[in-house]
Amino acid sequence: MGTVPYQEAASMRSLLNALMLFFVLLSPAIAADTTQLHVISARVLVDGEEVMAPNIRLAAGHPAYISISDENKEPLYSLEVEVFPGFQIQTIEGTALQAVIWKGPFQHGVQLTEATLIVSPASAGSGPMSSKQMGPDGKSVELQVISYATEDVATSSLNLDRKSCVDQQGRIESAPQTAQNGGCCGGLCAPPSTNWYQCCNVTGCCVCGRCCIVP
Numbered sequence: 001m002g003t004v005p006y007q008e009a010a011s012m013r014s015l016l017n018a019l020m021l022f023f024v025l026l027s028p029a030i031a032a033d034t035t036q037l038h039v040i041s042a043r044v045l046v047d048g049e050e051v052m053a054p055n056i057r058l059a060a061g062h063p064a065y066i067s068i069s070d071e072n073k074e075p076l077y078s079l080e081v082e083v084f085p086g087f088q089i090q091t092i093e094g095t096a097l098q099a100v101i102w103k104g105p106f107q108h109g110v111q112l113t114e115a116t117l118i119v120s121p122a123s124a125g126s127g128p129m130s131s132k133q134m135g136p137d138g139k140s141v142e143l144q145v146i147s148y149a150t151e152d153v154a155t156s157s158l159n160l161d162r163k164s165c166v167d168q169q170g171r172i173e174s175a176p177q178t179a180q181n182g183g184c185c186g187g188l189c190a191p192p193s194t195n196w197y198q199c200c201n202v203t204g205c206c207v208c209g210r211c212c213i214v215p
Helices: 006-026
Strands: 034-046 049-052 055-059 064-069 075-089 092-103 110-120 129-134 140-154 184-188 196-200 204-206 211-213
Touching: 034 075, 034 092, 049 064, 049 075, 055 064, 055 075, 075 110, 092 140, 110 129, 110 140, 184 211
Parallel strands: none
Antiparallel strands: 034 049, 034 055, 034 140, 055 204, 064 075, 064 196, 075 092, 092 110, 129 140, 184 196, 204 211
16 A cells, blocks of 8 residues: 555654644744644554554644545545544543544545544553444454644644535545645655555645645
């Protein structure tokens, strides 16, 4: 699939951090009005095989859309992620991550799983948080959250206007490309993969050996 191996997750997060820092340095001085970004490193495994390993930055209230497509730009796997601060499950309260995973395009593909994980506060020494379920085809589908953090960024430096990312065919609206477009970014995965990646409603995204930011 050409996705980022587990052992490279830390280096991909470091690269995303560097890209975001570069962009912030080019932005005006941080104003008093800030927005909290949620920084998430995750893995999606189907039948034990990693199919996607996104590292993303997103704001609460703005669901993120991440897809991996083949060389013909046909969606292979699609992931929708949203963060909810102050979420409560029974007696546990914290920041929750809700995710829906499809094989194929959003909403029109096969929904493999829907999961909710409390990502903060995390239990000390608990390791990656995960949700593992059986998909409709009998294969296991697992979402792992490797790391979670928050970061305050000047609201004026962010593009938070994007409301909808997915078209009527369940594809991220703008075709995968290297240029940023309307709240989306993406491009070709790192060689030797011939796949494409695309992210929307994020401020930064690493998926398959490549990273992009939305100015």
